[in-house]
Amino acid sequence: MFSWFxxxxxxxxxxxxxxxxxxxxxxxxxxxxxxxxxVIPYLGLVAYLELEVYQATSRAAAxxxxxxxxxxxxxxxxMALNKHQExxxxxxxxxxxxxxxxxxxxxxxxxxxxxxxxxxxxxxxxLVYLCGGLFDDFFSQLARGVTDPFGDTAAEILSGESGRxxxxxxxxxxxxxxxxxxDRLALWGRRLxxxxxxxxxxxxxxxxxxxxxxxxxxxxxxxxxxxxxxxMDGLGLTA
Amino acid sequence: MFSWFxxxxxxxxxxxxxxxxxxxxxxxxxxxxxxxxxVIPYLGLVAYLELEVYQATSRAAAxxxxxxxxxxxxxxxxMALNKHQExxxxxxxxxxxxxxxxxxxxxxxxxxxxxxxxxxxxxxxxLVYLCGGLFDDFFSQLARGVTDPFGDTAAEILSGESGRxxxxxxxxxxxxxxxxxxDRLALWGRRLxxxxxxxxxxxxxxxxxxxxxxxxxxxxxxxxxxxxxxxMDGLGLTA
Numbered sequence: 001m002f003s004w005f006x007x008x009x010x011x012x013x014x015x016x017x018x019x020x021x022x023x024x025x026x027x028x029x030x031x032x033x034x035x036x037x038x039v040i041p042y043l044g045l046v047a048y049l050e051l052e053v054y055q056a057t058s059r060a061a062a063x064x065x066x067x068x069x070x071x072x073x074x075x076x077x078x079m080a081l082n083k084h085q086e087x088x089x090x091x092x093x094x095x096x097x098x099x100x101x102x103x104x105x106x107x108x109x110x111x112x113x114x115x116x117x118x119x120x121x122x123x124x125x126x127l128v129y130l131c132g133g134l135f136d137d138f139f140s141q142l143a144r145g146v147t148d149p150f151g152d153t154a155a156e157i158l159s160g161e162s163g164r165x166x167x168x169x170x171x172x173x174x175x176x177x178x179x180x181x182x183d184r185l186a187l188w189g190r191r192l193x194x195x196x197x198x199x200x201x202x203x204x205x206x207x208x209x210x211x212x213x214x215x216x217x218x219x220x221x222x223x224x225x226x227x228x229x230x231x232m233d234g235l236g237l238t239a
Numbered sequence: 240m241f242s243w244f245x246x247x248x249x250x251x252x253x254x255x256x257x258x259x260x261x262x263x264x265x266x267x268x269x270x271x272x273x274x275x276x277x278v279i280p281y282l283g284l285v286a287y288l289e290l291e292v293y294q295a296t297s298r299a300a301a302x303x304x305x306x307x308x309x310x311x312x313x314x315x316x317x318m319a320l321n322k323h324q325e326x327x328x329x330x331x332x333x334x335x336x337x338x339x340x341x342x343x344x345x346x347x348x349x350x351x352x353x354x355x356x357x358x359x360x361x362x363x364x365x366l367v368y369l370c371g372g373l374f375d376d377f378f379s380q381l382a383r384g385v386t387d388p389f390g391d392t393a394a395e396i397l398s399g400e401s402g403r404x405x406x407x408x409x410x411x412x413x414x415x416x417x418x419x420x421x422d423r424l425a426l427w428g429r430r431l432x433x434x435x436x437x438x439x440x441x442x443x444x445x446x447x448x449x450x451x452x453x454x455x456x457x458x459x460x461x462x463x464x465x466x467x468x469x470x471m472d473g474l475g476l477t478a
Contacts, residue, residue, distance in 0.1 A: 051313060058297040058316070067338035067345060071327065074290060074320060077297070081317045088310065099306035106306060 039148040043091050044101035045203050046139045046154070048109055050084035051102070053132045056113075060124045060167075069170055073128075076163030080132065086157050090150055105203070112199045116192065122174050122181060123188050129167045130189055130231060131196045136162060137227055138200045141220060171235050186237040193228050193239075197221060278387040282330050283340035284442050285378045285393070287348055289323035290341070292371045295352075299363045299406075308409055312367075315402030319371065325396050329389055344442070351438045355431065361413050361420060362427050368406045369428055369470060370435045375401060376466055377439045380459060410474050425476040432467050432478075436460060 054077050061073035088098040116131075118124040140158035143151045175182040200221075232239035293316050300312035327337040355370075357363040379397035382390045414421040439460075471478035 051309065054313065055297070055301050058294070059301070062294050062298070067341055068336075070290065071338055074293065074323070078317065078320045078324065081313060081320070084313065085317065097307075099310055102306055 039146050039150060040091075040094065040096065040101060041104075042139075042142070042146055042154075043087050043094075043150075044098075044103075045105045046158070047084055047087035047091060047098055048102040048105045049135050049139070049203075050080050050087060052109060052113060053128070053135065054078075054080040054084055056124065057128045057132070057167075060121065060128055063121050063124070065121070072163070072166035072170060076128065076132075076167055079161055079163045083136075083157055083160075087154070090153075108202060109199065112195060116195050118188075122171065122185060125167055125171050125174075126185050126188055127192055129164050129171060129235075130192045130228065132162060132164055133231055134193065134196045134200070134224055134228060137224055138220070141223070168231075168235060175236055182235075182237060185235075186232070186239075189232050189237055189239065193225070197224065200224070278385050278389060279330075279333065279335065279340060280343075281378075281381070281385055281393075282326050282333075282389075283337075283342075284344045285397070286323055286326035286330060286337055287341040287344045288374050288378070288442075289319050289326060291348060291352055292367070292374065293317075293319035293323055295363065296367045296371070296406075299360065299367055302360050302363070304360070311402070311405035311409060315367065315371075315406055318400055318402045322375075322396055322399075326393070329393075347441060348438065351434060355434050357427075361410065361424060364406055364410050364413075365424050365427055366431055368403050368410060369431045369467065371401060371403055372470055373432065373435045373439070373463055373467060377459070377463055380462070407470075407474060414475055421474075421476060424474075425471070425478075428471050428476055428478065432464070436463065439463070 057073055057077035057080055061070050061077055064070035064073055091098045091101050116127065118127055136158045140155045143154035143158065145151070146154065171185070175185065229239040296312055296316035296319055300309050300316055303309035303312055330337045330340050355366065357366050375397045379394045382393035382397060384390070385393065410424070414424065468478040
């Protein structure tokens with residue numbers, strides 16, 4: 001499950017070659033142009049994932065122990081919902097029904113969601129923070145390769161405001177207050193990134209691409225993992 | 240619990256005199272100018288209620304049996320959240336913290352929410368439809384009496400799009416498919432309106448107004464109940 005994660009650590013040559021963010025983006029762009037799904041499957045997949053991020057964040061808002069946390073989380077939930085709605089609107093502009101276009105991805109994504117059950121509120125926060133971030137990053141990168149004028153807009157929407165900086169402050173507080181929370185969350189973070197990367201990877205397959213060429217996917221995942229590590233570091237957690 | 244509701248039915252004279260919507264609004268405006276709370280308590284109360292409407296609607300979206308219903312409900316949830324956020328933003332513009340300003344109302348409203356537990360998804364839909372509608376109506380009317388330039392904006396925000404027409408279509412379908420569902424929902428609707436009116440009434444007291452003059456409140460509640468009956472009729476339910 002953690003193979004993507006470990007590979008990055010054990011592949012210093014590849015990582016070093018791709019150190020520059022500029023270089024990495026260029027390289028990812030080239031690869032993703034080949035990997036990217038057709039635009040309708042892409043829109044359906046992203047619309048459904050953002051709906052899931054909205055729902056997980058709303059659940060966290062509902063369970064918030066105080067109104068400050070509830071504000072932060074409902075704000076982040078609203079931003080994920082806005083992203084979902086922008087994708088749903090684009091699907092409608094193409095005279096398709098969002099529910100129909102999302103349907104093929106629902107079962108696969110729900111399987112992921114059902115498997116990843118947070119044991120408590122802090123674990124739910126970390127899920128929102130890490131998975132929401134990873135999915136936004138991944139599909140925003142993928143958008144650049146979508147051969148459609150909406151590709152650039154999609155990348156902009158996904159890399160726009162997420163409200164998750166506020167979620168990070170809630171996590172930082174919990175970790176500061178209890179070091180054991182940090183230890184448990186570090187483990188949970190590893191579990192989450194492993195599973196999220198599997199979903200990201202599966203989504204390429206689901207969207208009718210033949211993605212068997214590890215070399216093409218590698219740089220994309222290398223960047224995702226690097227961003228993930230930065231998020232974990234930012235919280236003071238060992239990735 | 241159903242006294243407000245019954246009173247309307249047994250007060251045909253009052254109802255007839257107030258039949259014209261224009262007239263009713265004018266009359267309500269006069270009374271509400273006296274009843275309306277100070278603007279900060281008003282903003283906190285409405286911000287918290289809309290947050291609750293958003294949460295109930297999100298819960299309904301999470302439990303939706305299909306993606307069409309999930310779309311309709313997440314859309315309505317987003318609109319309630321937008322309303323909440325506009326009120327929270329106004330609180331911040333006045334250099335106050337939404338969490339602090341909402342706090343005094345949280346406990347009282349939570350007591351209401353905890354008491355009104357839907358037995359199933361259809362009951363949750365009816366709660367979203369009726370209570371969301373009633374609260375928007377009530378606080379939009381109350382806004383006209385708030386002695387603050389934001390009053391008009393507040394009324395506009397609250398009477399704006401709610402996405403609940405879509406929720407009504409889901410209820411209509413459920414009722415059409417099973418007449419027993421309609422019978423049970425009619426009972427539940429009566430329960431909901433009774434409790435919502437109690438919350439509306441309590442909120443006048445909570446916001447430091449001395450509202451002991453039944454004559455002043457009567458027309459406001461008469462209109463709320465009349466709109467409630469229209470909503471029930473629209474669903475084919477006996478109010």
